[in-house]
Amino acid sequence: MLDGPRNSHSVKEPVIGLHQVSQRDIAHVGGKNASLGEMLSRLSSASIQVPGGFATTADAYRAHLTQDDLKKRIAERLAGIDVDNIRQLGSAGREIRSWIMQL
Structure with a gap:
């Protein structure tokens, strides 16, 4: 079951590499970023090269506002x-x- 972030990244980090993000992180990075991270992980594990990226966290966005x-x-x-x-x-x-x- 999806009961928390899969990685050890801190929720306080304003930016997280997409390779560290999964569907479990929707509350922290939003649905689109979580989906991109999940896709990146699955394609990379299938030996398909995918450019990296990053997600700005929801906390960072709220702080900016x-x-x-x-x-x-x-x-x-x-x-x-x-x-x-x-x-x-x-x-x-x-x-x-x-x-x-x-x-």
């Missing part, structure tokens, strides 16, 4: 957006992405 009130700014930017308006969503997404990358 606390800087410069980013979480609050994102919530304010998304408040009142018409979710059916693709242009509004695209504009908000681009702006928020730029905020995240600036920090």
